[in-house]
Amino acid sequence: MRVTSRTIGLVAHDHKKQDLIDWALSRRDWLAGHRLVATGTTGGLLADALGQAVHRYNSGPLGGDQQIGALISEGGLDALVFFWDPLYPAPHDPDVKALLRLCSVWNVPVACNRASADLMFGGQSLDSDTYHRDIPVY
Numbered sequence: 001m002r003v004t005s006r007t008i009g010l011v012a013h014d015h016k017k018q019d020l021i022d023w024a025l026s027r028r029d030w031l032a033g034h035r036l037v038a039t040g041t042t043g044g045l046l047a048d049a050l051g052q053a054v055h056r057y058n059s060g061p062l063g064g065d066q067q068i069g070a071l072i073s074e075g076g077l078d079a080l081v082f083f084w085d086p087l088y089p090a091p092h093d094p095d096v097k098a099l100l101r102l103c104s105v106w107n108v109p110v111a112c113n114r115a116s117a118d119l120m121f122g123g124q125s126l127d128s129d130t131y132h133r134d135i136p137v138y
């Protein structure tokens with residue numbers, strides 16, 4: 001069965017970028033079938049890691065979250081993987097909240113950590129013992 005290409009948003013805060021890259025590499029073959037969009041720095045890192053074109057909006061603090069929010073409001077985003085940082089406040093926190101809010105408004109699936117990204121895209125089940133509840137190392 002042929003899977004229709006979708007537009008997937010990928011965003012991570014600085015302390016979460018490696019997590020997102022690791023997750024994206026684990027889903028590389030699947031991601032290759034889709035159009036990827038990202039905030040600026042995240043998009044550059046992902047393009048290098050995946051060897052796949054990534055449409056890059058502005059960096060988050062410079063309006064990238066809002067640009068992805070605008071894409072959502074135009075019906076142009078099918079899912080968002082946003083590894084936001086729960087331990088470090090972002091200077092553009094209102095933009096972060098606005099982006100997550102628009103995902104809820106428009107019923108766009110959004111994964112905020114690796115466990116939820118795997119559930120959304122990887123067929124993991126909730127009784128998987130894959131997800132350790134380790135204290136994050138910063």
Ligand SMILES: O=C(CO)COP(=O)(O)O
Nearest residue numbers: 039040041042059060061
């Ligand atoms: O700040 C971000 C999302 O809120 C991410 O921006 P960058 O990908 O440019 O680091």
